[in-house]
Amino acid sequence: MKCHILSTLRTRTVLLCAGTGSLMALFSMYLITPSNEWSKYMLIFNMNIESSVTATHSLSSCSELFNELSFSANSTNSYINCCNDTELRSNNTGYVCNLTMQHRLMEILNIVKMPGINCNALFxxxxxxxxxxxxxGRQDDIPIKDIDYLNLTQDCENFQTTRGYIMSSLTQEEEDFPLAFSMVVYKDAEMVERLLRAIYRPQNYYCIHVDLKASDNFINATSAIADCFPNVFIASRRIIVKWSWYSVLEAEIVCMNELWKYSKWKYFINLTGQELPLKTNYELVKILTAYRGASDVMTNYKCIGRHNWRWRGYPVPFGLVKSVGSVHITANRDFVDYIVNNETGAAILNWTKLLAIPDEIFFTLLNANPKLGIKGTYTGHQDSCDKRLFMTRYKMWYNAPCAGKKVRGICILSTGDLPRLFAAKQ
Structure with missing residues (x-):
């Protein structure tokens, strides 16, 4: 099958966000942001622009073409003459790739266009x-209030269309590699919906834990949004989440338990309500496939003397090696299975209730001790002071270069950080 591309803009999409959470280094595809919704939370840009190019590609499906293009926000004048209806319906990719979806993607693409911005100059x-x-961006910023989502979601099909959700797996590879996400949120429904829209695919699963102390308008808004999608749900049990308390970890466990009943997903990824993706869903699937079942959990073994106060004098159970890390993980099903269904896992989880900041101990403790027999955990040397950093999130802490501002020690990236991000291929 031959696909002809005229006036192609070949780009990648970078998303930057301001917020108290971390900036994720792996995630979803072609963020869609209506032009009247640019806000203080993020910016969208395009890289590697090659305009007025004519090329001929041999592709197995239109989805490959879309993944290659990465849907430039400036490609209003691009025209894709890819296949015909018969070819599209008869391709052997095992999913629907038709002109309707092609046109829909181009419509979404045009929504995000911001005229007059020189992306090359930004980078x-x-x-x-x-x-x-x-x-x-600030001139076009019209915030959506939490209460507004009750009206916006009255017609779910219209909501999906006007807000720019991608309601297709796009590729067979993504269809065959579904993911499970938890989102622990407490404020700003627009930001939460922006994140959901960025990572949404119909083959994935999404558990949203809404803090029990969140406002009624916020819980009503997030519930209304979730009700518009069969694979998005609000956690049935809600926790009052307080930093450094067990409740931070408990909210994650609630979603793990509820996501476990969906048997198809390959990896679990936990998010906050104040972060956004830097990678596409397609790229994420490619990366996680390359992991070959390994989990991605920050692990710090020996040089943890300054963290000893967290144990409060309680011995580590089962002769496990001490480790500290992060609550945010990318874990395979076996890792989640151990937490949800294993008696030893339950005992370790119960023990962490005695500790300070248990959310930064539990997951890394499981990952740091291969004797537990969890598939995909770290099996290397334990006698090093080096941190086993994780790839899933991009965080700039404390003294790291930051053109934006620091909030609780984390850099909130701005346009000034784009050259560094681009050079590092983030």
């Missing part, structure tokens, strides 16, 4: 370009 670090981006 080159030109101050005037950054200033113009910030000014233009």
């Amino acid at each position: 080159n670090g030109t101050p005037l370009a950054a200033a113009k981006m910030n000014t233009t």
Whole structure:
């Protein structure tokens, strides 16, 4: 099958966000943000622009073409003459790739266009370009209040269309590699919906834990959004989440238990309500496939003397090696199975209730001790002071370069960080 691409803009999409959570380094595909919704939370840009190019590609399906294009936000004038209805319906990819979806993706693409922005200048670090981006974005910023979502979701099909959700797996590879996400949230339904829209695919599963102390308007908004999708749900049990308390970990466990009943997903990824993706869903699937079943959990073994106070004098059970890390993980099903269904896992979880900041101990403790027999956990040397950092999130802490601002020690990225991100291929 031959697909002809005219006036192609070949790009990648970068998403930056301001918020108290971390910035994820792996995630979803082609973020869709209506032009009147640019806000302080994020910016969308395109990389590697090659305009006015004519090329011929041999592709097995239109989905490969879409993944290759990465849907430039400036490709309004691009025209894809890819196959015909018969070819599309008869391709052997095992899923529907038709002109309707092709046109829909192009419609979504046009929604995010922001005219007058010189992306090359932004990535080159030109101050005037950054200033113009910030000014233009703020002029078009019309925040959506939590209560507004009750009206927006009255017609779910219209909500999905106007908000720009991608209601297709797009590729057979993504269809065959579903993911499970938890989202622990407490405020700003627009930001939460923005994140959901960025990572949403119909083959994935999404558990949203809404803090019990959240406002009524917020819980009503998130519930209304979730009700518009068969694979998105609000956690049936809600916790009052307090930093450094067991409740931070408990909210994650609640979603793990509820996601476990969906048997198809391959990896579990936990999110906060204040972060956004830097990678596409397609790229994420490619990366996780390359993991070959390994879990991605931050692990710090020996040099944890300054963290000893967290144990409060309680011995580590089952002769396990001490480790500290992060609550945010990318874990395979076996890892989650051990937490949800294993008696030893339950005993370790119960023990963490005695500790300070248990959410930064439990997951890493499971990952750091191969004697537990959890598939995909770390099996390397335990005598090093090096952190086993994780790839799933991009966080710039404390003294790291930051063109934006620091909130609780984490860099909130801005347009000034684009040159560094681009150079590092983030």
